[in-house]
Amino acid sequence: MKKRQLLLLWLMGIALTVMVNETKGQSGNSSNGKEESPVFLLVEEMPVFQYKNCTSTNSSFLLYATDNIKPPKIECFGRIYIEFVVEPDSTISRVCVVKGLDGCPDYKRTIEKRIASMPKWSPGKQRGVAVPVKMIMTIDIDPNTK
Numbered sequence: 322m323k324k325r326q327l328l329l330l331w332l333m334g335i336a337l338t339v340m341v342n343e344t345k346g347q348s349g350n351s352s353n354g355k356e357e358s359p360v361f362l363l364v365e366e367m368p369v370f371q372y373k374n375c376t377s378t379n380s381s382f383l384l385y386a387t388d389n390i391k392p393p394k395i396e397c398f399g400r401i402y403i404e405f406v407v408e409p410d411s412t413i414s415r416v417c418v419v420k421g422l423d424g425c426p427d428y429k430r431t432i433e434k435r436i437a438s439m440p441k442w443s444p445g446k447q448r449g450v451a452v453p454v455k456m457i458m459t460i461d462i463d464p465n466t467k
Contacts, residue, residue, distance in 0.1 A: 359452075359453070360406055360415075360453045360454065360455045361445065361447060361454050361455070362454070362455050364445040364446060364447040364452060364454055365446060365447055366445055366447075367445050367454065368442045368444055368445040368454050368456065369442060369443040370382055370385075370439075370440075370442045370443075371443075372384050372385045372440065379458075383460075385439060385440075386435075386460045389435045390431075390432055390435050390460060390462065392422075392428075392462050393425060393427075393431070394425070396424060396425075397422045397424065397425040397428060397462060398422070398462050398463055399423070399462060400459055400460070400461050401420065401421055401422060401432060401459065401460045401461075402418070402419040402420040402457065402458075402459055403416065403417070403419065403432065403433075403436060403457070403458055403459075403460060404416075404417050404419055404455060404456065404457045404458075405417070405436055405437070405455070405456055405458075406453050406454065406455050406456070407442045407444055407445060407453065407454050407456060408444065408453050409444050409450075409451035409452060409453060410444070410451075411441035411442050411443065411444050412441060413436060413437050413438075413439050413442070414437075416433045416436045416437045418432055418433060419457070422462060432460070
């Protein structure tokens with residue numbers, strides 16, 4: 322039991338550290354004029370995404386990506402790392418391709434637009450309150466997949 326309590330305290334410390342580090346150096350205003358809140362990486366209830374009949378957030382995200390993100394040319398394939406924030410109002414913001422497709426630099430904007438226009442998520446919650454949560458997901462682009 323004591324090990325569980327220590328683990329929980331350690332995880333809460335990481336979440337607090339992440340929250341503090343995310344707010345350092347930020348002006349407090351985003352480009353869209355909304356005031357930015359501290360962003361969590363780990364919360365008690367992580368955001369949930371439901372797409373079509375998928376049962377998990379990961380499978381829903383991958384199916385959404387497969388349905389909505391197509392390679393612009395046959396030479397564009399590989400793994401994309403993308404991060405975004407699920408806001409308390411269930412919208413997606415602060416979308417950024419961390420690692421994109423080499424040789425397809427213009428495709429980055431297309432991916433960011435598709436992710437930003439995703440259907441609403443169920444927001445993450447900390448202590449029962451909806452909070453912004455940063456998600457980091459991967460998308461595999463394969464020109465042979467329909």
